[in-house]
Amino acid sequence: MSAVAPAAPLPAAPKPGPVVGPGGELPVVTNDVTFVEIETLRSREFLPAAKEALSAMLKEQGESKLIRPVFNWAGRNSLFPLHWGLACCAIEFAAAFGARWDAERFGVVPRSSPRQCDLLIVNGTVTWKVAHKLIALYEQMPEPKWVIAMGNCATGGGPFRTAYSVVPGVDKLVPVDVYIAGCPPRPEALLDGILRLEALIRERGE
Amino acid sequence: MESNPEDIRAQLTAAGAVGVLAVEPFDGAAARVKFAPESAAALFQVFRDALGFTHLSTVGGIDWVTRYEVFYLLWSDATKRYVILSADLDAKTPHIETASPTWPSANWHEREAWELVGIHFDHHPDLRHLLMPDGYQFHPLQRAFKLHEPEELEVKVRHV
Structure with missing residues (x-):
């Protein structure tokens, strides 16, 4: 050669x-x-x-x-919510990621560690006992991060608004980007909220 | 197995129990035993050791406005029957001796009764908040407790 x-x-x-x-x-x-x-x-x-x-x-x-x-x-387009269920809204949350509604087609994949997440979906009644744990989870998530208050309880306390143990709205603890009404909201409502959050992120240019 | 108030009264007399005020029939249980809160610790031992009520199912408190009531639901695995212990407490400073050394399951039940109803259990090993965050300043199942507007309810959320 x-x-x-x-x-x-x-x-x-x-x-x-x-x-x-x-x-x-x-x-x-x-x-x-x-x-x-x-x-x-x-x-x-x-x-x-x-x-x-x-x-x-x-x-x-x-x-x-x-x-x-x-x-x-x-x-x-790849929002990763925290896989964290608080109350009955968590059932609808789970259904939204099941076969029928399949939220993963929007790139939304629940993760089990807050370090891998950029979206906190508060799905249920937040009590004062769990409040500081919610704040700790939120603060462990890396920036940029967003919060969806899912259902009436997370939005404003719901029927337990004046109860002695319930936080009247999770926006007293963490900043909320999208509120979803309903008791509980259907999976379609959760998907709509996620798509609205995507539009909001695009609008803000974060 | 005999399970009526007379049977319980006879067993208590045989065991030399003090502080028993009344033994009444109660639906679903062998009896309801009213006792003086000062003799609580000795009476708990009698019920566990002499009468064989080895299991404490629950402890609860009731605010009757003029008095407080604390009750204990006991279960005997040997004779398959319940008995209810009940004591009236002072409305100003309700307190009673803890049952935790006799029945370890009393620990959390008494924490709950203290936190929600405000009954203080003397010599409790670990009287901390159970359902509410640390630093919560109300006893919400007391009759005097008013439901708050959300803006009034200031609960200090501690970051850990």
Whole structure:
């Protein structure tokens, strides 16, 4: 076998000049760094040039325009609720993830650890005894995170609003993004609440 | 097996029990024994050891406004019968000796009765809140307890 031939030298960089398209000469964009200059890519190796261009873009535009939309899109389409049941609404919660309603088609997958979750669905009556555990679970979830108050009890205490042991609304403990009415709400209502939360996340651009 | 108030009264007399005020018939149980709260500790021992009521099913408290009542539901596995112990307590400072050394199951029941009705059990090994968070300042099953508007009910939620 013959020795490996030495790498062919890179072709000489073409002379920079105006790019001519089918319709004539294209305008040369000079000030907008979001466009990678084609001449730069032609004249040098791709990866260093792309790296340089990307870091220049990041420096100019920051995370807000480039990274955030990607995370927002990915986050709102893969909400992971905490697999945590408090009361009878948890039955509807379970039914929503069963075969008939199949909430996983919206990318909603319940996880058993708050460290893996970004959505807390409070599905049931919150008593003062469990309140600090709810706060602890919420604080263990990584940012960004959202809360859905499911059912009348979590929304405002429900029929136990003036009881001696019940928190009158979980928004006294954690910030709530979406409230779902019902006693208990049907699985369709939970799915609607999740889709509304997705629209809310898109609107806020979190 | 005889299970009527006379039988219980005879057994109590034979065991030399003190502090028994009345032995009444009670539906579903052999008898209801009213006793003076001062003689509680000795009477618990008599019921467990001499009469064979080895199991304490429940402890409860009732607020009758002018007095408090504490009751104990005992079960005898040997003779298959219930008996109810009942004592009237002072309305100002209701307290009675704990039954925990005699029946360990009294521990949580007495915690619940203390927390909800406000009856204090002397020498209880672990008289903490059971159903309500620590620092809860009400006894909600007392008649004097008023239902709060949600804004009035300030419960300090402790973060742990």
